[in-house]
Amino acid sequence: MNTDLSVAPEIAQLAAPLLPVQQDVSAPRTDGRIAGDLAALAAAPQRWWDLVRFDPAGPVRIPVPGAPGAWLLVLPPDTAADCDCAQATALAGEAVELAAADETGSGAARPLRPGRVRVHGTPAPHRLRTAGHGYSVTLHTRG
16 A cells, blocks of 8 residues: 655645554665675765775775775785675776685686676685786675
């Protein structure tokens, strides 16, 4: 039943005692829903771009305010960092994911793509490495 009476405020006041109480039921936080939230955050650079810091000394992990469990990872060229995220996406530059045991990068490197969210499901340790000649900026969440 549609109980939107916003166009007739007087009728809404009269009908208020008669309307059923609507309980706020939140949807479960599935991997797909979390990945969708991460994609929406990635598509809103005004929420995170001013947080990005390029540090040639090493990787920078930056929490994203207002997005619990989400962080940015900024990697300088030719560097790698451990990661334990459940979902990730590339924002700028080139980055690949490696199995945690593969320090050399000689194993299967799976590139992160802008606009695509990689879903790991259960967080598992892995490494992220820059793949190009510049910095990479990636967005992660633990879910």
